[in-house]
Amino acid sequence: MNAFRFQTVPTLVVEYGVARRLGVLLREQYPGLSRLCVVTDGFLRRSGLIDPALADLEANGWQVTLIDDVIADPPEQIVVDAASRARSAGVEVVLGLGGGSSMDVAKLLAVLVPGTQTLQQIYGVKQITGGRLPLVQMPTTAGTGSEVTAVSIVTTGAKTKTGVVAPQLLADLAILDAELTTGLPRAATAATGIDAMVHAIEACTSAHLKNPVSDMLAQQALRLLSRHLLRACDNGADREARETMLLGAMFAGQAFANAPVAAVHALAYPIGGIFHLPHGLSNALVLPHVLRFNVAEAVDVYAQLARVVLPEADRNPRELADRFIDYLESMIKATGIPRRLRDVGIGEADLPRLAQDAMLQTRLLVNNPRPVTEADALAIYRAAY
Ligand SMILES: NC(=O)c1ccc[n+]([C@@H]2O[C@H](COP(=O)([O-])OP(=O)(O)OC[C@H]3O[C@@H](n4cnc5c(N)ncnc54)[C@H](O)[C@@H]3O)[C@@H](O)[C@H]2O)c1
């Protein structure tokens, strides 16, 4: 067996409705601390969704600095401004309460507020030299798994997505309350759920760091997500489907935090960066086409995943692998989200630029089971067009 290392968040609390007791829970976790920075976005703040959580924080003596100006695919200036506010307030604990965007900003605040490094100095893998403030994550989407990953993604400059990857970004505590996800609209449920499925799939083919624990988590993630995604789309109030999606997304996060994602994400990032599409939708648009490109090199893994998601699975590996890809394509179709680049305002003339930008995602491309050249990327975008 290959030697491996597996890291994850030490404490998980999974409980429907637990946001209503958030103040008490954090009291137990951090006795003696009182200045808390809550990082969320404007929509969640205005929607009232997080009001019960905020009320319980107040009732339990937490002095809250509320940062609610996170936007999807957060630009670096938002992080820098938020860090300066949190520093002036002398915050002692950081809580990410929202989708991947809010949780990613929370991670960076926890590092930047007590530290001496600038945001630019920590881009890349393992560039953080200091520690961080106590950090808690509470997702409101079942998608990114950011609550258990050591990854934070920001938009640098106008359009490029850059990652910070470092063990310091793993939270002390992740709290999963599926009640927070019951109001997520169909399209967002689909896109975030497919993002989570892609995390599981790419973890299974991750070229260097895939290991028995990440495989086990990714397969279970895919099993849970594939059986509940359409249920959650069709009936947002289906508690079992929402709970299972949130758990599956977390398993997928634990998997890809240790066995990193690859070409689907590398080709999705330029779509999100340039055209401001939701992260999960960008992934869904290229998913079947990247998998068809990979299939010859990943046939055994895709066949194994076919056995996880499909009822009759007694064929030869190549047939199974192809059926797995077809299955994913039909699931994306059933969710009703757009399926072609041309359907989301991307022109044929934009494809070479996308291919050029995808090549910048070297951190991700090295994990792909098959090397991807710029010409390959362009061919994949053409297939997705
Ligand atoms: N750190 C990681 O490991 C990791 C992994 C994958 C993606 N990402 C990043 O995460 C971001 C995407 O995160 P996301 O997909 O969770 O979306 P998001 O956080 O960008 O939120 C998208 C939209 O959904 C809304 N929303 C969130 N929860 C809701 C709810 N319960 N009900 C109604 N609306 C709700 C938000 O207000 C926002 O308008 C991207 O920046 C992506 O690059 C990070």
Ligand SMILES: [Fe+2]
């Ligand atoms: Fe993702």
